[in-house]
Amino acid sequence: MTIHRERQFTEKAQVLDYFQKSRDILFKIRQAGGLTSTGVPAFWLEHSPADALDASQRSHSDQELMQFLQSLPPVAPTDALETFETVDGFRMQFVAREPLVQSPVAAAFDADGNLYVAEMRDYAYKPKPGRKPLGTVRLLRGSNGDGRFDQSTIFADGLLWCAGIAAWEGGVFVSAPPDIWYLKDTNGDGQADERKKVYTGFGTQNQQAMVNNLTWALDHMIYGAAAGNGGIIHPADAPLASGVPVEHNDFRFDPVTGGFEPISGSEQFGNTFDDWGNRFTCDESHPLSHPVLPWCELARNPYLLIPSVVQDIAGSSVLVFRISPVEHWHQIRSSRRIAHSVRTPSSAGVTRLLMLARALQSIAVARIPVSFTEMSSAATPKTTSSIDGSWFRMGLSSKQSAARTSNPRSLSVPPTTGFVRSIL
Numbered sequence: 001m002t003i004h005r006e007r008q009f010t011e012k013a014q015v016l017d018y019f020q021k022s023r024d025i026l027f028k029i030r031q032a033g034g035l036t037s038t039g040v041p042a043f044w045l046e047h048s049p050a051d052a053l054d055a056s057q058r059s060h061s062d063q064e065l066m067q068f069l070q071s072l073p074p075v076a077p078t079d080a081l082e083t084f085e086t087v088d089g090f091r092m093q094f095v096a097r098e099p100l101v102q103s104p105v106a107a108a109f110d111a112d113g114n115l116y117v118a119e120m121r122d123y124a125y126k127p128k129p130g131r132k133p134l135g136t137v138r139l140l141r142g143s144n145g146d147g148r149f150d151q152s153t154i155f156a157d158g159l160l161w162c163a164g165i166a167a168w169e170g171g172v173f174v175s176a177p178p179d180i181w182y183l184k185d186t187n188g189d190g191q192a193d194e195r196k197k198v199y200t201g202f203g204t205q206n207q208q209a210m211v212n213n214l215t216w217a218l219d220h221m222i223y224g225a226a227a228g229n230g231g232i233i234h235p236a237d238a239p240l241a242s243g244v245p246v247e248h249n250d251f252r253f254d255p256v257t258g259g260f261e262p263i264s265g266s267e268q269f270g271n272t273f274d275d276w277g278n279r280f281t282c283d284e285s286h287p288l289s290h291p292v293l294p295w296c297e298l299a300r301n302p303y304l305l306i307p308s309v310v311q312d313i314a315g316s317s318v319l320v321f322r323i324s325p326v327e328h329w330h331q332i333r334s335s336r337r338i339a340h341s342v343r344t345p346s347s348a349g350v351t352r353l354l355m356l357a358r359a360l361q362s363i364a365v366a367r368i369p370v371s372f373t374e375m376s377s378a379a380t381p382k383t384t385s386s387i388d389g390s391w392f393r394m395g396l397s398s399k400q401s402a403a404r405t406s407n408p409r410s411l412s413v414p415p416t417t418g419f420v421r422s423i424l
Contacts, residue, residue, distance in 0.1 A: 013339040017331070060332075069328050085323060100152040101138055106213065110167040115140040116155060118162040118174065124207040126160065133160035137174055137183065139190050153190035156183045161207065164214035166222045168255050173222060175211045177202040178231065180224075180253075197236035199253070199260060201243060203229025208284075213271035217279075223252045223263070225271045225281060233260060249295060250281070264291040264298070264309040281310070288314040 009015075029035055060068070075083055077097045084092055095115070096104075106118040122134035139155040142148055156174070164175035171184025171194065180199040183192035202211040209228030217223050230247035235258065244251075250265030265271075268283030281289050293309040337343040 013335045016338065017335060068332065072325065072327065083324075096140055096149050096152075100140060100149060104138075105163050106165050108165040108167045108172060108214075110170070110172070113142075115149060116165050116167065116172045118159075118165050120162055123161060126204070126207075132158040133176070135159035135162035135176060137162060137165065137172065137192070139185075141190070151190075155185070155190065156181075156192040156195065160204065161210040163210055163212035164224055166214035166216055168222075173198070173214055173255065175202075175214055175224060177204045177210045177229065179236065180211070180214075198258070199233050200236045200239075201233040202226065202231040202246075205229055209268060212269060215271045215273070217252070217273055218277045221252045221254050223271055223273075223279070224250060225269060226250050226262075226266060227268050228266075230266075235260075250291075262295055264293055264295040267310065280313075285316055285318075286312055286314065287318055 025040065029040070077094070081092055081094065086092055096117070101117050101119065103119045103121045103123070104117045105120045105123075108116050110116065117138040117140060119136045119138050121136060127133050134157075136157045136159060137155040139153050140149040141151040141153075143151055155172075159174060159176035159181070162174060162176045164173075166173045168182075169184075171182055171192070174181045174183055178200050179197050179202070182194075182196045182198050184194040185192055186194055204210070206229055211224060211226055211229070211231075213225045215223050226246040226249060230245070230249075232243035232245050233251070234241050234243045244260055244262060246262050246266075248266045249262035250267075250271070251260065252263050253260040265279070265281055267281035267286070267289055270280065270282035272280050274280070279291055281291065283289070290311045290313055291309055292311050293306065295309070298304065298306065298309065
């Protein structure tokens with residue numbers, strides 16, 4: 001396929017489709033654990049609506065599209081975990097699913113083990129004039145001590161593109177552009193009656209580049225990704241104060257003093273740290289980047305020219321060897337893009353390159369026998385599943401947890417270390 005992507009010939013889209021269909025059959029063989037002596041099942045090779053349609057055409061009839069763009073069947077939440085493969089030594093567990101949560105994109109535990117979940121119900125739209133945004137923060141609690149969440153309340157609503165949460169002093173900081181809020185329940189009813197706008201000025205021009213991923217760091221400050229929208233940030237109670245620009249930067253703030261400052265970064269999503277305080281970010285096509293040079297030092301010499309302050313660790317052309325079938329809408333979009341020179345055959349969104357990297361979760365990488373780049377995408381679905389409203393917990397297996405508990409140095413990191421969302 002790599003050779004044919006570089007060639008320019010009339011049948012390129014059809015040839016690439018042929019190779020992709022062959023690849024899909026290989027994936028089915030892998031899912032089946034191999035083939036029997038009878039070889040490839042005949043029904044795998046039978047002509048389907050996909051074979052009867054030239055996906056590279058500029059347009060198709062409604063009847064052709066209705067037949068071709070049939071949705072893949074959903075997977076029940078009870079069966080969803082079986083559709084994932086995980087790196088050896090890790091396991092996945094359900095944390096919450098609909099109706100307890102809807103459209104989750106970020107979450108944070110408080111000191112009591114309650115889980116605050118950012119629900120981006122309004123992506124990718126802004127509210128109509130006179131209406132409030134649809135984004136919410138959901139509070140999940142357990143009532144009987146079995147370690148499972150069984151109570152769910154809307155903690156706060158009316159939040160545009162809510163995509164970052166950090167717990168502090170019985171409440172949570174929440175990013176909802178153009179603002180960062182502090183929300184707190186003071187009477188125990190599960191709803192935020194204290195609602196304070198802390199900072200304002202974040203950009204809202206691009207729904208794929210909103211402020212996101214509020215994360216605590218070792219310096220007792222909260223770090224966030226300003227993404228591509230940037231902005232000039234002011235204290236919400238001092239709109240005339242000199243603003244802090246975060247264009248082409250990320251940021252951090254001190255929840256005690258209210259101090260706010262830009263930091264190196266400005267990737268699209270992701271914001272996490274390792275045990276030594278090194279920070280890692282990502283964007284839709286770069287799953288692992290490391291801001292190396294600190295902004296506070298570079299600002300001392302504005303005349304110093306530096307190509308980049310971020311090291312791209314994984315690279316921009318990261319192939320994805322998916323184990324789920326290719327959606328027909330994806331196939332027809334990719335073929336049209338190639339056929340009509342909208343994108344090159346090797347660009348993201350056309351080939352099986354990584355697309356839509358959204359989050360990172362660091363772990364104690366020195367104590368686990370897998371590479372850090374493996375852990376940046378430790379779980380992969382075997383099938384395309386309708387489980388977008390669910391949250392999973394991904395942590396070490398019992399064997400790995402026991403090994404870490406026996407090491408006193410490992411006690412600083414809890415056995416369950418991260419959350420992953422199914423992005424399909």
